[in-house]
Amino acid sequence: MDRALFIAAGGMTAQQQNLDTIAANLANAEVAGFKGSVRQFAELGAPDEPSLGTVALGERVQLTQGKLAKGGGPCDLAIEGPGFIAVDDPRGGIAYVRGGAFARSADGSLRDERGLRLHGVNIPSDALSMAVAADGTVHATFTNGTRTIGALKLYEFPAPDRLRAIGGTLFEVTPESGAARAIESGRTDGPAIRFGMLEQSNVSIVDAMMQILTAQRAYEANAKGVQAADEMLRIANNLQRG
Amino acid sequence: MDGIAWAGSAMEAAQSRLDIATGNLSNVSTGGFAPLVARGTLTQNGVSVVAERGARHSALRPTGRDLDFAIAGDGAFIVRDRNGMISRTRDGAFVRNRDGSLSDVLGRTLVRTELARGSAVRRGFLETSGADAIAEMIDVVWAQRSFESAQKAVSAIDSTRQHAADVARVK
Numbered sequence: 001m002d003r004a005l006f007i008a009a010g011g012m013t014a015q016q017q018n019l020d021t022i023a024a025n026l027a028n029a030e031v032a033g034f035k036g037s038v039r040q041f042a043e044l045g046a047p048d049e050p051s052l053g054t055v056a057l058g059e060r061v062q063l064t065q066g067k068l069a070k071g072g073g074p075c076d077l078a079i080e081g082p083g084f085i086a087v088d089d090p091r092g093g094i095a096y097v098r099g100g101a102f103a104r105s106a107d108g109s110l111r112d113e114r115g116l117r118l119h120g121v122n123i124p125s126d127a128l129s130m131a132v133a134a135d136g137t138v139h140a141t142f143t144n145g146t147r148t149i150g151a152l153k154l155y156e157f158p159a160p161d162r163l164r165a166i167g168g169t170l171f172e173v174t175p176e177s178g179a180a181r182a183i184e185s186g187r188t189d190g191p192a193i194r195f196g197m198l199e200q201s202n203v204s205i206v207d208a209m210m211q212i213l214t215a216q217r218a219y220e221a222n223a224k225g226v227q228a229a230d231e232m233l234r235i236a237n238n239l240q241r242g
Numbered sequence: 243m244d245g246i247a248w249a250g251s252a253m254e255a256a257q258s259r260l261d262i263a264t265g266n267l268s269n270v271s272t273g274g275f276a277p278l279v280a281r282g283t284l285t286q287n288g289v290s291v292v293a294e295r296g297a298r299h300s301a302l303r304p305t306g307r308d309l310d311f312a313i314a315g316d317g318a319f320i321v322r323d324r325n326g327m328i329s330r331t332r333d334g335a336f337v338r339n340r341d342g343s344l345s346d347v348l349g350r351t352l353v354r355t356e357l358a359r360g361s362a363v364r365r366g367f368l369e370t371s372g373a374d375a376i377a378e379m380i381d382v383v384w385a386q387r388s389f390e391s392a393q394k395a396v397s398a399i400d401s402t403r404q405h406a407a408d409v410a411r412v413k
Contacts, residue, residue: 004264011268040347041272051265161337178340218270221375225264228386235393
């Protein structure tokens with residue numbers, strides 16, 4: 001029974017961690033650019049042996065495409081297809097994002113709500129407005145016409161699933177992910193930048209609610225397993241009457 | 243074997259059933275998990291329960307992720323761990339490594355896919371756990387009650403013997 005007791009208790013712990021992940025997804029379901037995670041599980045024990053229960057492994061970020069929606073800001077950027085754009089990491093260095101609501105700041109840079117500077121673009125102070133084309137070319141309109149003022153680079157990684165998610169929508173390079181490579185612009189099958197659009201989070205609220213329900217029931221079922229094991233231990237102890 | 247030994251073996255069997263049921267129950271969220279089935283047999287030494295790996299496949303769930311794979315039908319992903327040990331898994335949630343190879347949730351490298359005739363690999367799907375919470379819950383209750391009945395049998399035989407001993411003492 002000890003075995004059953006610990007197996008079932010391990011099942012409860014695993015579901016608890018599962019709920020943590022789902023709750024974090026749900027909390028960020030309305031955050032543009034957020035990528036949901038899933039908690040991974042594996043069976044404990046050898047293939048031909050009775051199971052020793054379960055183990056909750058780490059979370060894995062799901063880099064699937066979110067829906068694009070029209071943004072209301074002056075320079076909203078989203079990417080259709082895989083790829084990232086580079087911004088300043090708040091802790092120094094470079095971080096990668098899937099887009100964001102950027103705006104011109106006094107020094108000519110484009111910064112998002114957190115004040116993170118977008119790499120590769122500097123808007124001249126006399127520019128009236130700007131726009132980004134699908135291939136990343138940045139155009140600005142001046143009193144005397146429109147000029148190309150730069151190009152926004154899209155980056156890809158050898159192992160994008162190995163990027164580390166920092167602070168919601170930011171991703172950081174890890175040794176496992178490999179270094180960022182700029183995606184050649186003009187590739188027809190490559191990702192495209194959508195100016196004026198924002199990528200919604202890829203968390204489906206309905207899905208997350210379903211996951212909460214099943215995780216909760218699984219937690220309860222494992223709790224019943226603990227109870228049954230405990231009850232059987234009590235019965236076994238009562239075998240010997242005074 | 244006497245009655246107490248028989249009833250005792252029934253208690254042990256119930257315990258094994260509980261171990262198996264809780265093991266399955268704890269894996270209701272493990273992708274591609276094949277539950278163990280408890281098989282009871284009558285031996286000279288009482289009831290014995292052995293666990294066998296069930297072969298039933300469970301439902302496929304769409305994920306939309308391009309490195310999630312599920313096998314529809316018989317087959318397995320053959321993976322190799324860091325020590326070179328080869329194992330089979332039905333959990334096809336892979337990630338790409340820097341060198342282009344694919345790793346499963348435990349970090350084992352995908353070597354090849356073994357498919358039976360008529361089976362197919364579906365991209366963007368994952369196989370859910372084969373453990374059925376309701377069936378396992380019933381097994382948990384069943385194990386508990388059968389443990390209880392066996393304990394009652396042990397107690398009954400025990401008290402009969404107690405009576406016999408008491409009679410002997412009076413004489």
